[in-house]
Amino acid sequence: MKRCIFLINYLAIGLLFSCQYEFPEPEQLSPDSGQADFTKMVTIGSSITAGVMDAALYNRSQQNSYAVILAQQMKEAGGGDFNVPDINAENGDLILSATGGNLGRLILTLNQTTGSILPTPIVPGDALTAFSGDKTTLNNFGVNGLSLAAALLPASGNIQEPSNPLFNPYYARFASDPGNSTPIGDAASALANGGTFFVFWLGKNDVLPYALTGGAIPELLTSEQDFSLRYQTALGTMLQANLEAKGAIGNIPNINELPYFSTVAWNALPLDNTLAALANSVFTDYNNGLDNLATAGMISVSERDLRKINFTAGQNGFVIDDKTLTDLSEMGLPSIRQTNIEDKVALTTGQILGLSPGEDPTLIYGVTVPIGDSYILLPSEQEIMEEKINAFNQIIATTISANEDRLVLVDTKNLLERIGQSTETANGIALSNSISPPYGVFSTDGVHPNARGSAVVANHFIEGINDKWNSTIPKANPNAYIGNDLPR
Template identity: 75%
Template sequence: MKRYQTFITFLALGLLLSCQYEFPEPDLLTPDSGQADFTKMVTIGSSITAGVMDAALYNRSQQNSFAVILANQMKEVGGGVFNVPEIDAEVGDLILTPTGGGLGRLILTVNRNTGSILPSPIIPGNPITPFTGDKSSINNFGINGLSLAGALLPASGDLQNPTHPLFNPYYARFASNPGMSTPIEDAAAALADGGTFFVFWLGKNDVLPYALTGGAIPELLTSDQDFSQRYQAALGTMLQANTEAKGALGNIPNINELPYFSTVTWDALPLPEALANIANAVYSDYNAGLDNLVTAGMLSEAERDLRKINFIPGQNGFIIEDKTLTDFNGNGLPSIRQSNINDKVALTTGQVLGQIIGNDPNMIVGVTVPVGDQYILLPSEQELMTEKINAFNQIIATAVSSNSDRLVLVDAKNLMDNINQGLVNANSVAVTNSISPPNGAFSTDGVHPNARGSAVLANHFIQSINDKWGSSIPMTNPNSFMGNDLPR
């Protein structure tokens, strides 16, 4: 049976668009630092601050992080050298798998058999190697996968205990004292050593891992109390490191809106009429069992209608696990249904949908074998995500308000919302919430911005900083930065 490669074929449309961009008019304002001092900037954050793109940290991505772009623009108003712990990897190590497994960054590739355009890893990847430069001169403490707990605990860099849940090889490679130092201590030490300004963007990874596992592991969500305590401790360390330094704090974007959850659509399963009929026959007893439960008063009609399975010729929702359904496994009825418009589908679903299990033509993922919980954000999980993000962002906003003379809030959530609504452009060129070249702002992993998106983000930081302290850091031109590479 044919494998149904339905993954982001619409990207081909983007390739037909012109890759020519308009450039901005020269800045009319004379660059000025205003009431802030940008002589030495220190950044602390997670993967976006580090420059992860295409599910990897590699040379080109690291040098095009929003932090590097921001630092380059600050040079126009007295900013100094901005050193990063060079990764020294042309390809990088794939980070959206548990181990990377020798695979490198994702690139768009054309399936020669189906014509579909898929993100696929480069083989081989580059292993994560220790940073051999001067650790004391680092400015960018952006660390892939860094949570608030990881920022505060030495286990993040403990090379003697790499199995610890908080161990982070991206920090261990440049920790000042592996197993003893913490990321926030190292960043604070850099700020204390002549630092004048800092960017603090932690908190995303107290939500994102839950989303990337489809809400299957609730323990990955940080409690509100722990988030508040850890955030205050981490931020307090930075504020105390240099009581004169000012800073910009980013909040948490709406993760539900990431193209990681919109590139593969809920109806990504195409079936010819013959196969649709066969699949419907497979589920005839299941559907009849639902009707019997309604008659017995054990199931509402609304839930029955949600659970009933009906395939049609053409595009279909696929079979998924749904742990929120009433449990009737004792009656021989699994907790499954077809995906619908209210579900968020992980980008990685495109790699499994339509796969045949064990060479058995009757075992087709999404048709006779349900797609696992880890691939789908159910409506209830999306609501929980929204509640968490709103609660965490309120904690962040309160922290800024409590130190309003020294801090400015950079509303990354608002920027993401505006991109999602099509309200953002770079000098009349649209910036889209997609991985589709040339206008997509996100790299091929659907989570991290590409270089062009990072430039848009850097401008968002610049605007907030300029508005707060009357500075005139010049904006960069996002259209001079690369989007995603064209498919190979």
């Protein structure tokens, strides 16, 4: 079969137009702190709190995190300086790279030959370096990849020579005592040293790694028992660090709904009549074998129909491995099927779909070579994810309710749901749960918000804080913050 490179257009044609647009300025009340005190705010969280965007932490992303934007708005209501561990990198170090190497943040790139628009790394990227500033003045303890366990445990090693599997270079670069201190310990110390308010947003990375690996590694999901113990310990440490400080707590969004799993469509494989017929000829024996097994009662008719491979002219589901299917390997039949509308496809699938893994032109990913489990969230895996997130969020809500005089729950799960339903607006402009400018609020990695999305998240925190303590922190204007850059 002739090697094919299929045209996969992820984004609407609106990408080709300007991403600048005007928001009307909202009417604001006179700023006031109400029953809270924002003199010194401390934040603890994962990559979103750190400011990761476009699969990297770099200067522009770090300075446009929701935490930085929130602190800027708090200044008008009595807030003080907000210091971050400066990354000093224009392009950053790609954190979602499957191949490694000196790659920087993702950008949208227009292929002049095919017309495809793809997130592509900048080359070269920037080496991660240690923070050289004053660690004792830091306010932001957001760390990429930070799970609850990693927030509580010291990871030995240093940024030049890591020696521990738990080592996190993004924390080591600004840790108070690399190898001995912990992110929670450092954040608590900052809060104890004159802190008046804190933002706590941990828990996402107790489920996200499972999702980003397509549900292929169940061990990446934290148990509910461990989550509860670790969450109460981490939040309790912050509460005990300063008995007067109040805090805003973010919960876990529905990770199934991230653009990382919706940008590449389940039927992203375009074929003409000739190619469809050629591809179908490869699976004649496979389909006949399924018919025979169904007739013999060894598999159900519904499973036979699910497993059958049938390409047509137009957009097609592509061939994937599915470990949940009946094992028919003894009959010489693999556990494969075509994707359908219930599957969630990873954004990174676009990097291989329709391409050949080697020199053999008959081998094509998604046709004759199944797409692996790590690229697809199967329906059963999505259900596991949703159950975990709901259980973890209930633990979070219960923990907050035990300290409701000092804490407010900021329902970020609800925010993402509203954005997904196109019911969330920013000053009258509907936002979209996508990476497509100008209204998409996610950066090009499909996981982290872009600067404009970070302003929306900051506003959501402001709403919760203002409602809880009768504050009047002014909201940010999302149009003051850039969305995704147009394709290069």
